[in-house]
Amino acid sequence: MSTMNTVGRPTAPNQVSEKPATLTGGRGLLQNEALIFEGEGWGKTGVDLPEPKTTGSDLGDLVRKDPIGLPGLSEPEAMRHYVRLSQKNHAIDLAIYPLGSCTMKHNPRLNEKMARLPGFSDIHPLQPISTVQGALELMDTLAHWLKTLTGMPAVALSPKAGAHGELCGLMAIRAAHEASGQHEKRRKVLVPTSAHGTNPATAAFVGYSVVEVAQTDDGRVDVADLASKLGDDVAAIMVTNPNTCGLFERDILEISRLTHEAGAYFYCDGANFNAIVGRVRPGDLGVDAMHINLHKTFSTPHGGGGPGAGPVVLSEALAPFAPAPWVVHDDNGYRLVEREEDEAAQAFGRLCAFQGQMGMYVRALSYMLSHGSDGLRQVAEDAVLNANYIKARLQDLMSPAFPDGPCMHEALFDDEWLKGTDITTLDFAKAMIDEGFHPMTMYFPLVVHGAMLIEPTETESKAELDRFIHAMRLLAEAAKAGDVDRFKGAPFHAPLRRLDETRAARSPVLRWTAPAGSNQAA
Numbered sequence: 001m002s003t004m005n006t007v008g009r010p011t012a013p014n015q016v017s018e019k020p021a022t023l024t025g026g027r028g029l030l031q032n033e034a035l036i037f038e039g040e041g042w043g044k045t046g047v048d049l050p051e052p053k054t055t056g057s058d059l060g061d062l063v064r065k066d067p068i069g070l071p072g073l074s075e076p077e078a079m080r081h082y083v084r085l086s087q088k089n090h091a092i093d094l095a096i097y098p099l100g101s102c103t104m105k106h107n108p109r110l111n112e113k114m115a116r117l118p119g120f121s122d123i124h125p126l127q128p129i130s131t132v133q134g135a136l137e138l139m140d141t142l143a144h145w146l147k148t149l150t151g152m153p154a155v156a157l158s159p160k161a162g163a164h165g166e167l168c169g170l171m172a173i174r175a176a177h178e179a180s181g182q183h184e185k186r187r188k189v190l191v192p193t194s195a196h197g198t199n200p201a202t203a204a205f206v207g208y209s210v211v212e213v214a215q216t217d218d219g220r221v222d223v224a225d226l227a228s229k230l231g232d233d234v235a236a237i238m239v240t241n242p243n244t245c246g247l248f249e250r251d252i253l254e255i256s257r258l259t260h261e262a263g264a265y266f267y268c269d270g271a272n273f274n275a276i277v278g279r280v281r282p283g284d285l286g287v288d289a290m291h292i293n294l295h296k297t298f299s300t301p302h303g304g305g306g307p308g309a310g311p312v313v314l315s316e317a318l319a320p321f322a323p324a325p326w327v328v329h330d331d332n333g334y335r336l337v338e339r340e341e342d343e344a345a346q347a348f349g350r351l352c353a354f355q356g357q358m359g360m361y362v363r364a365l366s367y368m369l370s371h372g373s374d375g376l377r378q379v380a381e382d383a384v385l386n387a388n389y390i391k392a393r394l395q396d397l398m399s400p401a402f403p404d405g406p407c408m409h410e411a412l413f414d415d416e417w418l419k420g421t422d423i424t425t426l427d428f429a430k431a432m433i434d435e436g437f438h439p440m441t442m443y444f445p446l447v448v449h450g451a452m453l454i455e456p457t458e459t460e461s462k463a464e465l466d467r468f469i470h471a472m473r474l475l476a477e478a479a480k481a482g483d484v485d486r487f488k489g490a491p492f493h494a495p496l497r498r499l500d501e502t503r504a505a506r507s508p509v510l511r512w513t514a515p516a517g518s519n520q521a522a
């Protein structure tokens with residue numbers, strides 16, 4: 001279907017806003033779906049099982065006395081409920097998901113197929129080691145790829161997200177300072193102003209005080225400011241490279257030299273590894289610890305808050321402090337080093353009960369093997385090319401935050417170009433929804449006013465990028481032409497209109513309570 005030309009001629013905004021709401025709340029073949037607890041027909045069941053023989057319970061007083069409070073649904077009702085809910089949401093399988101800093105790429109079906117192989121999906125973490133040799137070999141192979149791609153000697157696979165990986169890295173750093181007797185005096189962690197919020201949060205969580213490092217006018221770490229803040233009271237720096245402005249830290253070697261000279265460790269936030277995978281090895285840059293968001297760089301679904309994995313690669317200096325478990329192998333096959341004794345004597349402990357996110361390991365390795373080492377290099381090149389294409393095609397209408405030179409895998413715009421229009425970054429993003437496009441990341445990084453951070457990833461074709469660019473250009477032109485209504489009231493066509501997101505975040509209603517008089521007590 002060619003929608004290119006129709007995108008430009010939506011109904012005039014006034015007409016749209018004045019149209020009556022539909023009578024049912026449904027719209028255009030999309031049903032208005034209530035919460036499952038608000039449905040009818042609680043007495044039903046979707047299965048037909050023989051009555052269980054009632055046997056005694058060991059639970060004594062703890063046996064439930066009231067009904068469990070779950071609705072009974074037939075299979076079609078259950079299916080429809082979830083499919084209707086899914087239609088209210090965006091998905092990477094529908095269109096580009098240009099959220100900067102999130103690396104929302106296509107998830108190949110092959111990965112899903114591999115993750116569902118019974119030898120990976122149906123195993124239990126406490127199974128005898130002899131019965132899970134293949135799974136352990138897969139973890140070992142993944143570890144090998146991660147170490148090779150980063151040029152680092154060790155990796156802790158178990159962290160379950162990027163933020164968890166940051167925690168792992170900083171705990172390893174703290175353990176190393178404790179081992180050398182320097183923990184008491186090294187109480188600070190330096191973090192640039194453009195950092196993702198998880199960086200200072202992690203440092204504070206581990207007990208450090210956070211010191212901000214200034215940024216230069218061209219969006220990089222201010223090395224002079226960093227140098228002036230480094231000293232024997234600093235435990236580590238946390239730097240993202242490429243940084244959250246989508247720029248490569250060109251002084252990275254100097255940054256790591258100064259850091260090590262001061263006796264501190266260099267933690268690199270590896271969330272943006274997609275831009276350099278296969279081209280730059282962080283180990284060569286002097287990085288001591290870096291998390292890799294498998295769910296970003298190596299695909300794996302994470303749009304709906306699905307499981308992630310944030311393995312942390314470690315330098316020679318930090319490797320002894322890696323948390324258990326890890327996989328080793330010898331003539332007897334593969335096994336896990338589990339406890340903080342013998343080989344793991346200096347491990348700082350464990351980050352999670354078992355071995356981490358097996359399904360994510362399988363998906364990530366599947367992505368790596370299907371691309372090969374040359375293909376992964378091309379991932380980085382195409383991701384960077386795509387972002388620069390977007391930047392180049394939009395920069396006459398919108399204002400790039402750092403116009404000089406190419407960007408890495410993200411194109412960052414500020415709201416300078418909206419000055420005088422009465423339209424904000426938020427309004428613009430909401431109008432994108434009406435045009436069928438998920439907005440980019442907004443107002444991050446904080447160092448750029450009204451930031452719009454666009455990350456296309458390598459998996460978008462030129463045709464898809466052109467569709468996106470076409471919509472962005474039409475919207476930008478409408479904004480400049482003073483078509484304010486289109487933006488102020490947007491979204492007009494989404495299942496829900498503009499929400500009070502601040503209130504939703506500050507006072508979320510997390511529990512559904514049955515209306516008074518209802519017998520559906522949960």
Ligand SMILES: *Cc1c(COP(=O)(O)O)cnc(C)c1O
Nearest residue numbers: 101161162163196198271293308
């Ligand atoms: C995504 C991201 C993180 C956190 O990763 P999670 O997997 O979401 O915990 C940290 N830093 C940056 C720059 C990120 O983009």
